[in-house]
Amino acid sequence: MDLKLRYHGRLIELFGKPEEIISVRSETADSLRKELEAMDVRFRESVFLLAQHHKIITRDDTLTAGDVDVFPPFSGG
Amino acid sequence: MDLKLRYHGRLIELFGKPEEIISVRSETADSLRKELEAMDVRFRESVFLLAQHHKIITRDDTLTAGDVDVFPPFSGG
Amino acid sequence: MKNKKIKNIFIEGGIPPEKIAQSISNHKSKTGIGAHDIFLGQVRADKIGNKMVGAIEFSAQEEMANEVCHEIREAVFDKFPVNCLHIYHSLGKVVVGEICFFVFVSSGHRDEVFESMPFLVNEIKAKVPIFGKEIFEDETHQWKINK
Amino acid sequence: MKNKKIKNIFIEGGIPPEKIAQSISNHKSKTGIGAHDIFLGQVRADKIGNKMVGAIEFSAQEEMANEVCHEIREAVFDKFPVNCLHIYHSLGKVVVGEICFFVFVSSGHRDEVFESMPFLVNEIKAKVPIFGKEIFEDETHQWKINK
Numbered sequence: 001m002d003l004k005l006r007y008h009g010r011l012i013e014l015f016g017k018p019e020e021i022i023s024v025r026s027e028t029a030d031s032l033r034k035e036l037e038a039m040d041v042r043f044r045e046s047v048f049l050l051a052q053h054h055k056i057i058t059r060d061d062t063l064t065a066g067d068v069d070v071f072p073p074f075s076g077g
Numbered sequence: 078m079d080l081k082l083r084y085h086g087r088l089i090e091l092f093g094k095p096e097e098i099i100s101v102r103s104e105t106a107d108s109l110r111k112e113l114e115a116m117d118v119r120f121r122e123s124v125f126l127l128a129q130h131h132k133i134i135t136r137d138d139t140l141t142a143g144d145v146d147v148f149p150p151f152s153g154g
Numbered sequence: 155m156k157n158k159k160i161k162n163i164f165i166e167g168g169i170p171p172e173k174i175a176q177s178i179s180n181h182k183s184k185t186g187i188g189a190h191d192i193f194l195g196q197v198r199a200d201k202i203g204n205k206m207v208g209a210i211e212f213s214a215q216e217e218m219a220n221e222v223c224h225e226i227r228e229a230v231f232d233k234f235p236v237n238c239l240h241i242y243h244s245l246g247k248v249v250v251g252e253i254c255f256f257v258f259v260s261s262g263h264r265d266e267v268f269e270s271m272p273f274l275v276n277e278i279k280a281k282v283p284i285f286g287k288e289i290f291e292d293e294t295h296q297w298k299i300n301k
Numbered sequence: 302m303k304n305k306k307i308k309n310i311f312i313e314g315g316i317p318p319e320k321i322a323q324s325i326s327n328h329k330s331k332t333g334i335g336a337h338d339i340f341l342g343q344v345r346a347d348k349i350g351n352k353m354v355g356a357i358e359f360s361a362q363e364e365m366a367n368e369v370c371h372e373i374r375e376a377v378f379d380k381f382p383v384n385c386l387h388i389y390h391s392l393g394k395v396v397v398g399e400i401c402f403f404v405f406v407s408s409g410h411r412d413e414v415f416e417s418m419p420f421l422v423n424e425i426k427a428k429v430p431i432f433g434k435e436i437f438e439d440e441t442h443q444w445k446i447n448k
Contacts, residue, residue: 006362008361008362008430009432009434043441051362051365054362054368069365069430071432072432073446074428074432074447076361076390076400076402076429076431076447077264077430077431083215085213085283086285086297087285087297120185128215128283129219131221140251146218146274148283149285150281150295151279151280151281152220152284152286152287152300153214153243153282153284153285153286153300154195154243154255154278154284171322174321174322175319175321178341179318182398182399183398185345185398188342188343188345189341190340190400191339191340191341192339193336193338193339193411194337194338195411196334196335196336196337196407198332198335198409199332214417249330249387250332251329252329253337258410262345263448264340264422267340267448268418275411275415
């Protein structure tokens with residue numbers, strides 16, 4: 001399915017763009033993480049969180065086509 | 078020795094005056110407490126603290142002639 | 155930082171929010187500070203029996219109160235790595251909804267302010283000779299007792 | 302009290318002390334409140350190597366941040382008997398000495414605000430998608446990492 005990865009914070013700098021559309025085979029959060037790490041060394045070397053529909057997704061959480069937020073560690077406050 | 082008792086808070090109301098000069102035999106905080114309680118039922122029926130020179134005095138603390146603050150429980154804040 | 159000078163904590167009447175804003179502004183140049191914690195006591199409309207508190211009138215042994223606050227301040231500086239510390243308390247009448255107590259602690263990081271603030275407020279309540287008279291709306295009163 | 306409406310926590314640039322004063326004033330009519338606790342984050346002039354932080358530039362996933370703050374707020378209301386609770390955070394550039402984070406908790410008595418405030422601040426730091434970029438005085442930068 002097609003996902004629009006939306007980068008935040010230092011990840012915008014790291015990838016040199018705020019977002020990109022990619023096509024993936026994954027259907028869960030964990031398999032997407034692995035697919036991204038296999039795709040690009042920058043994912044393997046970064047700590048990142050994934051979110052869809054304004055919720056952090058992990059493990060077996062189901063992916064849906066559309067926007068995925070890709071977050072570096074939070075540093076508000 | 079002569080002491081000027083300076084009442085505070087509800088004790089001003091209870092004794093009907095802000096201060097009074099009394100002559101006592103006591104030489105320590107604890108004996109003053111007992112002397113006051115023997116002198117007036119209002120002392121026996123009240124919780125009170127004694128202070129001299131801006132310090133709470135208790136037990137064997139030595140009394141000196143002059144001002145003694147007589148405090149009800151503190152209720153600031 | 156430690157300071158030998160004994161400050162006057164008392165303010166006549168309710169403490170205006172503008173004073174709190176001014177106090178925050180005064181810390182702008184202290185660039186080692188990362189966290190502030192401000193505690194405010196506000197006069198509550200407590201219902202006692204069928205009467206409602208309308209104001210509290212505060213009195214104090216002012217000189218002793220200022221000295222005890224100075225000692226508490228020194229104790230907090232010894233115990234916690236805080237940068238700045240301010241204490242203000244009302245004297246006289248403060249009506250319901252107004253601020254009567256203002257404590258301000260600043261430090262590099264949040265843990266230090268969260269640890270020192272409850273200690274500081276509890277010390278002040280326990281050791282400073284201040285007395286509150288709760289005045290009901292019908293002008294009768296009772297003497298405040300701290301929990 | 303609980304509120305279904307999702308509020309916007311973000312303020313462009315540093316949070317002015319006057320806004321904090323206004324927020325305190327707004328609680329005057331809430332006469333069940335006896336204790337307020339205000340936590341403020343201030344931008345610190347950290348020295349990293351031989352460079353000094355001059356400002357932090359904040360960005361966020363704003364919609365998600367507002368929703369997560371709403372959930373944190375509901376959780377605090379469930380867990381602690383607090384009357385009122387407000388969260389504000391800066392977006393964009395905030396220079397050293399300015400306030401970038403403002404959390405306000407009010408309750409009947411002090412114990413509840415002292416217990417709920419550290420929980421609330423830690424939840425926000427851990428769960429809200431906000432990102433700080435520390436800008437040095439020479440215009441280079443590094444990404445802020447929360448301890």
